[in-house]
Amino acid sequence: MCSVCGCGPGTHHAHLGHEHAGHEHIGHEHHDLVLIEKDILAKNDLYAETNRQRFERLGVFALNLVSSPGSGKTTLLVKTIGALKKKLPVAVIEGDQQTSIDADRIRETGVSTVQVNTGRGCHLDAHMVGHAMEDLPLVRNSVLFIENVGNLVCPASFDLGEAQKVAILSVTEGDDKPLKYPDMFAAATTVVISKIDLLPYVDFNVERCIGHLGSINPDLDIFRLSATTGEGMEAWIEMLTGASVHAAKKALCHA
Amino acid sequence: MHELTIASALVEQVCDHARDRGASRVGSIRVRMGALSGIAKALHFCFPSAAKGTICDGAVLYIDEVPLTVMCMRCDAVKTPSGHYNFRCPDCGHPTPKVITGREMQLASIELVGADAPPAGAHASAGTTDNSLSSQGI
Numbered sequence: 001m002c003s004v005c006g007c008g009p010g011t012h013h014a015h016l017g018h019e020h021a022g023h024e025h026i027g028h029e030h031h032d033l034v035l036i037e038k039d040i041l042a043k044n045d046l047y048a049e050t051n052r053q054r055f056e057r058l059g060v061f062a063l064n065l066v067s068s069p070g071s072g073k074t075t076l077l078v079k080t081i082g083a084l085k086k087k088l089p090v091a092v093i094e095g096d097q098q099t100s101i102d103a104d105r106i107r108e109t110g111v112s113t114v115q116v117n118t119g120r121g122c123h124l125d126a127h128m129v130g131h132a133m134e135d136l137p138l139v140r141n142s143v144l145f146i147e148n149v150g151n152l153v154c155p156a157s158f159d160l161g162e163a164q165k166v167a168i169l170s171v172t173e174g175d176d177k178p179l180k181y182p183d184m185f186a187a188a189t190t191v192v193i194s195k196i197d198l199l200p201y202v203d204f205n206v207e208r209c210i211g212h213l214g215s216i217n218p219d220l221d222i223f224r225l226s227a228t229t230g231e232g233m234e235a236w237i238e239m240l241t242g243a244s245v246h247a248a249k250k251a252l253c254h255a
Numbered sequence: 256m257h258e259l260t261i262a263s264a265l266v267e268q269v270c271d272h273a274r275d276r277g278a279s280r281v282g283s284i285r286v287r288m289g290a291l292s293g294i295a296k297a298l299h300f301c302f303p304s305a306a307k308g309t310i311c312d313g314a315v316l317y318i319d320e321v322p323l324t325v326m327c328m329r330c331d332a333v334k335t336p337s338g339h340y341n342f343r344c345p346d347c348g349h350p351t352p353k354v355i356t357g358r359e360m361q362l363a364s365i366e367l368v369g370a371d372a373p374p375a376g377a378h379a380s381a382g383t384t385d386n387s388l389s390s391q392g393i
Contacts, residue, residue, distance in 0.1 A: 029368050029369055030368065030369060030370065031282050031366050031367070031368055032276070032278075032366065032367045032368075032370045033364055033365075033366050033367075034272065034276070034364060034365050034366075034367060034370075035363070035364045036268075036272060036362045036363065036364055036365060037361065037362075037363060037364075038268065038361065038362050039360060039361055039362075040261055040264050040265045040268065040286065040360045040361060040362055041261070041264055041360060042268065043264060043267070043268070044264065121260070122257055123257055123260070125260070153257070154257035154260075157257060157261075157292075157360070158257075182291075182342070183291060183293075186352070186354070214350065215342050215343065215350040215352065216342055216352055217352055218350065218352055
């Protein structure tokens with residue numbers, strides 16, 4: 001028995017201050033060292049899994065759109081919705097620190113949109129997306145675009161439950177961006193190189209950029225397009241349509 | 256600035272464990288942060304404010320930094336790249352996108368003060384890690 005606290009051989013705890021078989025004490029307080037071994041973001045991952053299961057059950061193809069501010073996410077989204085909405089039901093969750101400017105732009109296309117303002121927060125998390133879904137008519141076999149806060153760092157760590165994480169990189173940003181922000185491109189499933197109509201005016205080497213992307217994540221699905229001129233949009237829309245049909249079929253199998 | 260979210264998630268998780276075990280306070284917290292997480296120092300800065308007013312207030316935060324290691328498929332071996340953002344084998348130059356260690360953001364262990372008798376098998380003895388950083392929560 002410990003002469004300080006009287007705990008017996010049957011108790012297992014570590015104390016600091018004085019040591020003897022199996023435990024230590026500081027003064028007279030018990031100090032238990034407990035192994036946890038759990039991801040710090042386990043709670044977010046749990047919410048993300050709940051969202052994912054809901055998407056899969058309903059056949060909703062969900063995409064998390066991430067990029068730096070100003071890459072043209074909202075413009076791409078508006079043009080994409082224009083091409084998709086005749087074929088498929090589309091909904092949007094719009095994440096920004098402040099204002100509903102982007103959500104208003106998206107609403108003009110006629111699709112259901114929920115604006116989430118993160119305030120001082122720099123990313124959407126799975127819990128916010130779960131609540132945003134309550135305000136959306138989440139239609140069976142639809143496409144859900146989640147436009148994240150413009151930030152190429154923080155959103156990389158937060159799974160929202162999406163099927164695809166799409167990193168959008170505009171040619172005005174520099175072809176070495178994948179090397180500077182590797183986490184985002186490592187976490188992404190898809191990359192859209194946007195604003196390619198501006199290539200003649202900027203020093204952006206597409207092949208070099210794709211080489212950098214490949215060295216970080218060789219499994220990336222890469223699209224090059226211009227939402228303004230429509231160049232390359234066909235392949236992008238085709239991928240979205242195909243993946244949506246696939247999600248719907250999968251839901252039918254699980255039903 | 257997501258380090259504040261990470262710090263808050265950490266504090267929340269530790270508080271849950273401490274409450275479940277009836278602890279009166281948390282003496283220390285040990286986390287494992289991969290080199291690619293990039294927030295070890297920022298986490299030290301944020302932790303005291305995230306912990307303020309909780310059972311974690313005043314706890315010492317130990318951060319074990321996990322180095323980046325990658326798998327080189329050509330050499331068929333685990334390698335340590337020359338830089339965090341250089342995903343190429345330091346020996347043969349082959350691309351090495353497969354990260355083995357370095358992405359961790361894990362709560363490893365907590366030291367609880369005045370806790371109830373915990374369930375068997377939930378303990379470890381205190382260890383020291385050479386590359387650990389520590390900070391005292393205010």
